[in-house]
Amino acid sequence: MRIAFRTDASIWIGTGHVMRCLTLADELRRQGHECVFVCREHEGHLGDLIGKKGFKLHLLSKTDSQQKPSMNEPHLAHAGWLGASWQKDGKETSDLLHNQRPDWLVVDHYALDARWEREVAHEVGQIMVIDDLADREHECTVLLDQNLGRQPGDYELLVPSYCSKLIGPQYALLRPEFSQIRPESLARRQSPKLERILISLGGVDRTNVTGQVLEALAKSELPSDVELDIVMGAAAPRLEDIRRQAAELRFPATVSVSVSDMAERMCKADLAIGAAGGTAWERCCLGLPSIILVLADNQRAGAGALAHSASALVIKETEIASDLINKIKNVQESGTLAVMAESASVQTAGKGALEVCHIIETSSRGNRDD
Numbered sequence: 001m002r003i004a005f006r007t008d009a010s011i012w013i014g015t016g017h018v019m020r021c022l023t024l025a026d027e028l029r030r031q032g033h034e035c036v037f038v039c040r041e042h043e044g045h046l047g048d049l050i051g052k053k054g055f056k057l058h059l060l061s062k063t064d065s066q067q068k069p070s071m072n073e074p075h076l077a078h079a080g081w082l083g084a085s086w087q088k089d090g091k092e093t094s095d096l097l098h099n100q101r102p103d104w105l106v107v108d109h110y111a112l113d114a115r116w117e118r119e120v121a122h123e124v125g126q127i128m129v130i131d132d133l134a135d136r137e138h139e140c141t142v143l144l145d146q147n148l149g150r151q152p153g154d155y156e157l158l159v160p161s162y163c164s165k166l167i168g169p170q171y172a173l174l175r176p177e178f179s180q181i182r183p184e185s186l187a188r189r190q191s192p193k194l195e196r197i198l199i200s201l202g203g204v205d206r207t208n209v210t211g212q213v214l215e216a217l218a219k220s221e222l223p224s225d226v227e228l229d230i231v232m233g234a235a236a237p238r239l240e241d242i243r244r245q246a247a248e249l250r251f252p253a254t255v256s257v258s259v260s261d262m263a264e265r266m267c268k269a270d271l272a273i274g275a276a277g278g279t280a281w282e283r284c285c286l287g288l289p290s291i292i293l294v295l296a297d298n299q300r301a302g303a304g305a306l307a308h309s310a311s312a313l314v315i316k317e318t319e320i321a322s323d324l325i326n327k328i329k330n331v332q333e334s335g336t337l338a339v340m341a342e343s344a345s346v347q348t349a350g351k352g353a354l355e356v357c358h359i360i361e362t363s364s365r366g367n368r369d370d
Contacts, residue, residue, distance in 0.1 A: 001033045004102040007109055010042030013081050015203030016278045017108045018046045020173040027353040038093055040083045044235045058096045078110035090119030097123040114139040133298055146172040149305030169348040172281035177263040179350030185267040185286035186345055192337040196227045198269035203233030213273055214245050216324040228253035276303035285350035289340035291327045293317055311344040
């Protein structure tokens with residue numbers, strides 16, 4: 001099969017949508033399928049990474065023009081992320097796919113909805129949508145929402161009756177190294193001690209949340225021999241500031257950029273401080289206790305569900321200075337890390353990408369049999 005992906009990364013969007021699509025594309029390729037990407041040329045678009053991973057990339061030119069919706073059509077909350085009107089984007093994508101005729105188109109973009117999907121449907125076999133918001137209609141055969149707390153009924157009126165809804169973190173798109181190292185990671189959490197903290201606030205961290213976290217940790221009562229493993233993206237605008245700040249801390253601290261061994265780092269960590277995005281499921285797979293920060297409105301529900309399940313502690317971006325110190329005290333209490341590790345580990349075993357790949361293959365066979 002040939003599978004096309006329509007997704008974007010940018011300074012504003014972040015890197016998570018492209019990264020989880022790459023995870024699914026890697027698994028599809030391992031199963032013998034061909035994958036191509038269609039992305040718009042935003043600042044921080046990750047085209048180089050897509051190419052380095054061996055996938056063909058079609059870059060759409062960026063434009064600041066946005067066609068205003070009429071009074072009779074919806075305006076999406078994230079429409080500004082597209083860099084063009086949905087009509088223009090749909091036509092450009094259709095033109096690119098016309099000669100390729102992919103069996104599937106995977107759409108992972110908050111700025112696209114059923115109108116765009118109907119525009120491109122005649123150029124593809126079937127459409128799969130990856131979403132987190134349940135805030136707009138979709139025209140698709142399969143819908144994936146990997147968030148804890150989401151219910152199939154949330155999409156009941158937003159997708160066709162024939163759509164297969166894959167809901168929950170058991171479908172989280174994680175790279176295979178997470179499920180592979182899961183037994184080792186869970187084994188070392190039987191008698192946990194807080195000796196190493198992984199700090200990773202996304203691939204961009206445009207507002208320098210990492211710097212605020214380091215400042216709060218410096219004022220905490222953490223022992224000075226606790227190691228800090230700080231991971232940043234290459235596009236992070238305050239990277240050099242973080243390097244200087246880390247060098248002045250009373251803790252031993254390292255700053256690494258665009259790492260390829262995140263599973264190993266999570267396995268070695270006793271606590272993570274991170275965003276409430278896709279990496280939350282990586283941490284859950286490895287039973288890694290977390291303090292998570294809500295950096296966007298679309299992360300709020302998932303973060304709340306993780307807190308409710310005792311898998312993580314949650315703080316708001318506006319309360320880092322005060323609340324992080326209190327949360328650090330919480331995890332230092334006897335038994336807290338063990339409870340969080342156990343609760344996190346049951347959320348996902350890290351086999352979501354393989355499961356989704358199997359569903360795509362099965363749906364394709366069923367479609368050919370009709």
